[in-house]
Amino acid sequence: MPVNLTPPVAAQLLPVAGVSLGIAEANIKRPDRKDLLVMQLCDGARVAGVFTKNRFCAAPVIVAREHLAQPDGIRALLVNTGNANAGTGEQGMSDARTTCAALAGLLGCKTNQILPFSTGVIMEPLPVAKIAAGLPAAVTNMRADNWLAAAQAIMTTDIVAKAISKQVKIDGATVTITGIAKGSGMIHPNMATMLGYIATDAAIAQPLLQAMVSEAANRSFNCITVDGDTSTNDALMLIATGKAALPEVKAADSQAAKMLQAAISEVAIYLAQAIVRDGEGATKFITVCVEGGNSEDECKQIGYAIARSPLVKTAFFASDPNLGRILAAIGYAGVADLDVAALRLYLDDVLVAENGGRAASYREEDGQRVMQQSDITIRVVLGRGAANATLWTCDFSYDYVKINASYRS
Amino acid sequence: MPVNLTPPVAAQLLPVAGVSLGIAEANIKRPDRKDLLVMQLCDGARVAGVFTKNRFCAAPVIVAREHLAQPDGIRALLVNTGNANAGTGEQGMSDARTTCAALAGLLGCKTNQILPFSTGVIMEPLPVAKIAAGLPAAVTNMRADNWLAAAQAIMTTDIVAKAISKQVKIDGATVTITGIAKGSGMIHPNMATMLGYIATDAAIAQPLLQAMVSEAANRSFNCITVDGDTSTNDALMLIATGKAALPEVKAADSQAAKMLQAAISEVAIYLAQAIVRDGEGATKFITVCVEGGNSEDECKQIGYAIARSPLVKTAFFASDPNLGRILAAIGYAGVADLDVAALRLYLDDVLVAENGGRAASYREEDGQRVMQQSDITIRVVLGRGAANATLWTCDFSYDYVKINASYRS
Numbered sequence: 176m177p178v179n180l181t182p183p184v185a186a187q188l189l190p191v192a193g194v195s196l197g198i199a200e201a202n203i204k205r206p207d208r209k210d211l212l213v214m215q216l217c218d219g220a221r222v223a224g225v226f227t228k229n230r231f232c233a234a235p236v237i238v239a240r241e242h243l244a245q246p247d248g249i250r251a252l253l254v255n256t257g258n259a260n261a262g263t264g265e266q267g268m269s270d271a272r273t274t275c276a277a278l279a280g281l282l283g284c285k286t287n288q289i290l291p292f293s294t295g296v297i298m299e300p301l302p303v304a305k306i307a308a309g310l311p312a313a314v315t316n317m318r319a320d321n322w323l324a325a326a327q328a329i330m331t332t333d334i335v336a337k338a339i340s341k342q343v344k345i346d347g348a349t350v351t352i353t354g355i356a357k358g359s360g361m362i363h364p365n366m367a368t369m370l371g372y373i374a375t376d377a378a379i380a381q382p383l384l385q386a387m388v389s390e391a392a393n394r395s396f397n398c399i400t401v402d403g404d405t406s407t408n409d410a411l412m413l414i415a416t417g418k419a420a421l422p423e424v425k426a427a428d429s430q431a432a433k434m435l436q437a438a439i440s441e442v443a444i445y446l447a448q449a450i451v452r453d454g455e456g457a458t459k460f461i462t463v464c465v466e467g468g469n470s471e472d473e474c475k476q477i478g479y480a481i482a483r484s485p486l487v488k489t490a491f492f493a494s495d496p497n498l499g500r501i502l503a504a505i506g507y508a509g510v511a512d513l514d515v516a517a518l519r520l521y522l523d524d525v526l527v528a529e530n531g532g533r534a535a536s537y538r539e540e541d542g543q544r545v546m547q548q549s550d551i552t553i554r555v556v557l558g559r560g561a562a563n564a565t566l567w568t569c570d571f572s573y574d575y576v577k578i579n580a581s582y583r584s
Numbered sequence: 585m586p587v588n589l590t591p592p593v594a595a596q597l598l599p600v601a602g603v604s605l606g607i608a609e610a611n612i613k614r615p616d617r618k619d620l621l622v623m624q625l626c627d628g629a630r631v632a633g634v635f636t637k638n639r640f641c642a643a644p645v646i647v648a649r650e651h652l653a654q655p656d657g658i659r660a661l662l663v664n665t666g667n668a669n670a671g672t673g674e675q676g677m678s679d680a681r682t683t684c685a686a687l688a689g690l691l692g693c694k695t696n697q698i699l700p701f702s703t704g705v706i707m708e709p710l711p712v713a714k715i716a717a718g719l720p721a722a723v724t725n726m727r728a729d730n731w732l733a734a735a736q737a738i739m740t741t742d743i744v745a746k747a748i749s750k751q752v753k754i755d756g757a758t759v760t761i762t763g764i765a766k767g768s769g770m771i772h773p774n775m776a777t778m779l780g781y782i783a784t785d786a787a788i789a790q791p792l793l794q795a796m797v798s799e800a801a802n803r804s805f806n807c808i809t810v811d812g813d814t815s816t817n818d819a820l821m822l823i824a825t826g827k828a829a830l831p832e833v834k835a836a837d838s839q840a841a842k843m844l845q846a847a848i849s850e851v852a853i854y855l856a857q858a859i860v861r862d863g864e865g866a867t868k869f870i871t872v873c874v875e876g877g878n879s880e881d882e883c884k885q886i887g888y889a890i891a892r893s894p895l896v897k898t899a900f901f902a903s904d905p906n907l908g909r910i911l912a913a914i915g916y917a918g919v920a921d922l923d924v925a926a927l928r929l930y931l932d933d934v935l936v937a938e939n940g941g942r943a944a945s946y947r948e949e950d951g952q953r954v955m956q957q958s959d960i961t962i963r964v965v966l967g968r969g970a971a972n973a974t975l976w977t978c979d980f981s982y983d984y985v986k987i988n989a990s991y992r993s
Binding site for chain 2: 228229230231232259261262263264265266267296297298299300485486489490492493495497498499500502503505506507508510511513515516528530531532533571572573575576577579580
């Protein structure tokens with residue numbers, strides 16, 4: 176069950192002027208579930224995104240990148256769940272374009288003004304006919320207050336839909352930001368390792384929009400791992416419709432840009448953490464803080480060694496303070512000149528290790544107390560510099576194996 | 585249960601002249617089990633080894649490295665299971681030296697002529713008194729034909745003891761090689777990620793001995809992974825007693841050296857594969873061959889991405905040919921200029937993917953047939969160079985989680 180993750184309520188999700196959402200049941204993988212989402216954008220809306228770095232990136236990722244590069248603007252995003260259209264070769268590329276063309280026909284725009292996204296099983300042909308047949312229903316039911324249904328329509332093994340809204344007042348104008356995401360397994364940077372869509376009614380210049388989505392991804396989706404597997408399809412898209420009563424934001428160092436960036440990153444961090452809280456089989460939410468490193472990179476390197484270790488993750492599942500496994504992970508993280516005698520390891524407020532071994536003050540019952548919690552912070556203080564990194568992960572349970580041993584059935 | 589791994593039989597394990605083995609029950613972690621091993625070496629025996637690269641390497645690893653560097657020769661190896669003496673700081677160093685001193689007193693040699701090794705739980709104090717109390721019994725019961733009991737005495741979560749003997753005729757003289765190893769979880773290079781001891785009665789010059797143990801480790805223990813966790817305590821030791829009727833082998837390019845290296849590597853590969861076959865919770869033994877790469881490094885990089893992926897490993901556990909997960913792992917392995925359209929993926933003899941997607945000839949029932957086997961080969965043909973790498977791993981089952989969620993209890 177998701178760890179301390181409250182399902183979103185429709186009434187808390189605010190429409191973003193200029194964005195309409197239509198949902199359909201297209202029977203892509205199984206019947207009677209929402210599996211198709213169309214996000215239509217107003218004229219003049221801008222879109223920027225970051226995509227998976229997996230070399231086997233999916234056909235829709237390649238096509239979405241192409242379409243983003245054309246100058247006519249994006250009119251709609253098309254998302255299906257149930258099939259990833261990844262590892263599908265030339266046929267997959269053609270299938271992705273065919274679905275874009277089908278939606279473009281319904282909306283009266285060009286094929287390359289549609290961005291396609293797919294999530295689900297890899298290396299199976301995209302059921303193009305089912306998607307095309309489902310599109311009219313999605314387009315007919317387009318509504319501005321459809322964000323919860325949209326979040327539900329992109330789920331795969333997710334248990335809880337992920338969605339959040341935020342409003343921020345900038346220069347007297349109210350700006351709305353609403354985001355949705357999906358993801359539960361195959362979660363590891365880079366980059367976004369899931370699908371995420373964040374829309375705001377602010378007007379943001381295109382280069383700044385791209386910088387903002389990269390920054391938001393780096394602070395959120397690039398800081399999580401469930402299983403260390405980087406998906407073929409991940410994408411985080413940032414949409415700015417320009418409908419709010421705020422002049423276009425252009426300069427990265429303006430107060431408006433900073434406030435917007437902070438709010439957008441906050442939405443992205445909420446969604447990224449929600450993905451970990453709903454990680455496949457998760458029973459614990461674990462924050463890994465690595466402090467006092469020579470660089471952010473080495474902090475992340477150590478953090479990920481801990482966050483990815485099956486031995487650490489199974490110990491947390493068992494609430495067993497077998498914390499030497501964390502030391503082992505720090506040791507093999509690959510930081511060649513690390514002085515293990517200089518670092519300190521904390522579990523929440525409990526000092527576990529220092530001087531290369533167990534802290535004299537450490538008592539098993541203190542470790543046990545923290546391990547019983549559902550939200551736990553592992554803190555490693557390296558004592559060799561001023562850089563920090565914070566990552567989020569979950570534990571490793573029987574249910575992770577169960578979910579992934581039966582994913583296709 | 586171990587995958588196609590026959591337990592060794594005492595009669596098949598050949599004594600190595602110059603090596604005596606004593607075993608005791610020292611109650612280190614629990615009563616009524618062999619948990620202490622002393623390997624006494626004849627005068628003039630030479631020892632070389634490779635050790636874990638984990639920065640949090642255990643106290644016995646540090647002490648063994650120190651003792652190996654002194655010129656007086658090694659007279660005995662002391663191995664305990666049940667406690668790793670890792671993450672134990674200065675106390676751990678002193679504890680390791682104390683156990684060496686205790687054994688040196690019994691054998692009448694210097695403390696630094698003993699090599700200590702420990703395996704078991706991390707970050708708990710070594711029960712020095714129990715080990716010291718157990719040593720006299722081990723020394724009293726020293727025998728040359730004790731290899732099976734020795735293999736059993738170093739087990740932790742291993743189900744089956746790992747041991748093998750081999751004889752090879754070189755220049756008319758019969759040379760014997762016998763090796764034992766332990767390891768089941770926390771298995772990932774570098775380096776040896778377990779304890780392994782290989783002894784031969786050949787006489788081998790010290791620099792060549794070191795080269796031979798490194799080469800054997802690179803072809804065996806550095807090619808396996810169970811869970812991607814690199815242990816703090818791993819060591820592979822090669823002992824040459826010089827009791828065989830063969831002149832000292834000195835030149836690496838001599839025929840004798842090549843024959844010896846081949847036989848030693850063969851023993852090491854058997855032991856390394858045995859560790860994977862007995863991997864925690866393993867139900868499948870998986871060989872990953874990556875061929876046609878630009879370098880062995882990039883082949884290993886791709887091989888390990890596959891071999892470490894929890895999604896790939898759970899699919900094998902389920903016998904589910906969800907083989908797109910292998911493509912995803914290849915894609916995120918980090919080979920930046922990889923052309924995914926140029927590679928081919930095989931499962932045993934079945935061509936699964938080519939041209940960036942599922943092969944036209946692939947049929948689900950063929951994949952299903954191979955997935956049902958207990959020994960499976962994943963073959964990736966990159967088509968960009970002449971380098972190859974072969975790795976061995978196992979699947980990921982409920983029992984892995986079970987074993988590691990309850991390891992200390």
